[in-house]
Amino acid sequence: SQTIHQWPATLVQPVGSPLSLECTVEGTSNPNLYWYRQAAGRGLQLLFYSIGIGQISSEVPQNLSASRPQDRQFILSSKKLLLSDSGFYLCAWKVKSNTGELFFGEGSRLTVL
Amino acid sequence: DQQVKQNSPSLSVQEGRISILNCDYTNSMFDYFLWYKKYPAEGPTFLISISSIKDKNEDGRFTVFLNKSAKHLSLHIVPSQPGDSAVYFCAAGLRNSGNTPLVFGKGTRLSVIA
Known part of the structure; x- marks a missing residue:
């Protein structure tokens, strides 16, 4: 069966610090991968999606970036x-x-202080 | 421009009664619709879906109705139970278009009161 894991589950970071959230999928190959953000009052906002290794589509201009270094790995980052x-x-x-x-x-709860 | 709209941010229903959650969409190209349920601090889980070739799909206590002419769908939960209390997201997509992301509404928080 297929599973998806992302980590860390909770993160508290100071303003100006870097970010790396990691996601891996098991039990399937060549999936489409997505990063969403749920912010108060804004529902589920699509940030990035990827249809293959190295292929990233950005939906919203922002301070974040995404990478897909392997077929079943998707990383969300910020400098x-x-x-x-x-x-x-x-x-x-x-x-x-x-x-x-x-x-x-x-899900991963990020709090920036 | 919001293509999928859930105009009620919250809904309270008595246990045992019917819960009706509504969703409107603007893009007539959408031909596949889904409902997701989300508990706090967890990822959304798939609940039920409907294709545009149908106007109703039922799964146990959950029924989704689609009115294509009005570009409106609704999720009925009957009877409602306290465990149904969660945020419900409506989503729309293009059937058989595997690379096109789903578009989600902002969600409706359902509270079922015992």
């Missing part, structure tokens, strides 16, 4: 965090041929 980067970050995956169901990870 210098802003207060506005605080939120609940969710990684998700989907089979390309599937009609659309996304499978989400457990």
Whole structure:
């Protein structure tokens, strides 16, 4: 069966510090991968998605970047965090041929102070 | 421009009664719709979906209705239970378009009162 894990689960970082959130998927190959953010009053906001290794699409201009160094690994990064980067970050995956169901990870709570 | 709208941020329902969560969309190209349920500090989990070729899909206590002409869908939960208290997200996508991301609404927080 397929599983998705992301870490760390909770992170408290000072403004200006770097960020790295990691996500891995097991039990499937060549998935589409996604990073979402849930911020208060804004629902699930798509940040990045990837259809293959090294292929990243950015949906919202921001202080963050994403990379996909391996087929089932998706990393969300920032060089210098802003207060506005605080939120609940969710990684998700989907089979390309599937009609659309996304499978989400457990989420990572980031607080920038 | 919000393509998927959930205009009610919150909803309170008595246990045993029906919960109705609504969702509107603007893009007529969407042909596949999903509902996700999310508890605090957890990732959303898939609940139920419907294709545009149907107007109703039922799974146990959960039924989704689709009105294509009105670009409106709704999720009915009956009977509602306290464990249904969560945030519900509506999402829309393009069937068989594996690379197009789903578009989510802002969510509706459902509280089922015992």
